[in-house]
Amino acid sequence: MAQRTLARYLIEEQRNKGVITADLKFLIEVVSRACQAISIAIGKGGLGGVLGEAGSANVQGEAQKKLDVLSNEILLDANEWGGHLAAMASEEMDLPHTIPHRYPQGEYLLLFDPLDGSSNIDVDVSIGTIFSVLKCPEGADLSTPEASEAAFLQPGTAQVAAGYAVYGPTTVLVLSVGDGVTCFTLDREQGGFVLTQEAMRIPADTAEFAINMANQRHWEAPVQRYVAEMQQGKDGALGKDYNMRWVGSMVADVHRIMTRGGIFMYPLDAKTRDKGGKLRLMYEANPMAFLIEQAGGAASTGRQRILDIEPDRLHQRVPVILGSKNEVARVVGYHG
CATH class of the missing domain: 3.40.190.80 (D-Maltodextrin-Binding Protein; domain 2)
Structure with missing residues (x-):
């Protein structure tokens, strides 16, 4: 039986279940490709010159690593041209990133922590990317980054999708579009994410x-x-x-x-x-x-x-x- 790739899973969620729209499917695919690019950069480590401090600080005043800056740029560059987003917001940036006028605007908002766990980068311990997707409110003012902040201020119940990538011994993408939680593993030879676990469940009790x-x-x-x-x-x-x-x-x-x-x-x-x-x-x-x-x-x-x-x-x-x-x-x- 053919492997169920992320693309196939999203098509099933869109076409067979009607859970997501075509634009949301495309958005998640683009985010997943950005995560692949981040995974490759992390995998090169010192060979790629990406370790160490960037010499800058983020909006919270925290020192940025080179990979923090690179991961942020990868996610921005991958997502701004596709026509599925109205704006993006990142933990690494003070204000939202509005879509340049040369590109079409979509109906979604993307928020992300481009590289969570930065203190672990240089010691080769698992780090990751976290992302969240919201619908852009009708009539939202996106004329400037300052004005567009209001569009993002929605409760977590309004999320239409969320996920994270873990860059560890394997790279995994864990995703929910409101239809349970599914885990995909990056097949480096094939160059894409393949479904490896459906309907993930957390036991009610733990030790x-x-x-x-x-x-x-x-x-x-x-x-x-x-x-x-x-x-x-x-x-x-x-x-x-x-x-x-x-x-x-x-x-x-x-x-x-x-x-x-x-x-x-x-x-x-x-x-x-x-x-x-x-x-x-x-x-x-x-x-x-x-x-x-x-x-x-x-x-x-x-x-x-x-x-x-x-x-x-x-x-x-x-x-x-x-x-x-x-x-x-x-x-x-x-x-x-």
């Missing part, structure tokens, strides 16, 4: 957690309580032993949860309180929450469902607690 323990002294009481109970093991309140895993790259940690269950937490703490949290709502929390819920998990700030948040700015930050449904519910209950 594995991911959190940056270096911040423990800054956590709020509910998270302190939950982590302490997990560390007590089977003799404690939760009655089982837990393992901790922490890659420091959200895509890698979330992909592990998507594959075998677990809970990921970057909670509100004393260090991030004045910013609202650590992770970006539009580029990280919303797309990951969409995928996690489509796979049967849950995603919360501890006080609110992430997908229900009404954003007030493009680079808004939020606390993130996501993964196995029963574990997330326990942490949310402790916050209550």
Whole structure:
């Protein structure tokens, strides 16, 4: 039987199920090709001269790696000419990128974190790309990058697609168009993504957690309580032993949860309180929450469902607690 490529899967979602439009199909294919190009650049590493600092900072004031800048450029260049987008927004840019007038405009908005986990680049640990797709509101003002920001300020429930690529021992693309979660693996010889897992599901219970323990002294009481109970093991309140895993790259940690269950937490703490949290709502929390819920998990700030948040700015930050449904519910209950 012929392999089910990403292109074939998207055609089936469009033609047989009516889940997506032809333009959305094309948009996802273009994003996937950009991810292939990023994967190739990462694979060259030091041979391609792409490691190290770029000598610049992004809008959050974080030092950019050369691959951060390159990945951002790859995604912009790949997507601006196709006629399926009205505008793009990136974690690496202060303002949205409007489509040049020489190209036709489409009905979708694309948001992305071009290279998540930048601190892992130079030590050859898994990193990734996260993306989210929204419909552009009718009559939105796209005349300038400043004016176009308002079009993006939609809750996560409005997403029509989201996904991430993990650049690890293999390159995988995990995607949802609102019809469950599907995983594709890059076949480097054939030069395309091939379907390797359908209907991904996250177990409701887990014995594995991911959190940056270096911040423990800054956590709020509910998270302190939950982590302490997990560390007590089977003799404690939760009655089982837990393992901790922490890659420091959200895509890698979330992909592990998507594959075998677990809970990921970057909670509100004393260090991030004045910013609202650590992770970006539009580029990280919303797309990951969409995928996690489509796979049967849950995603919360501890006080609110992430997908229900009404954003007030493009680079808004939020606390993130996501993964196995029963574990997330326990942490949310402790916050209550």
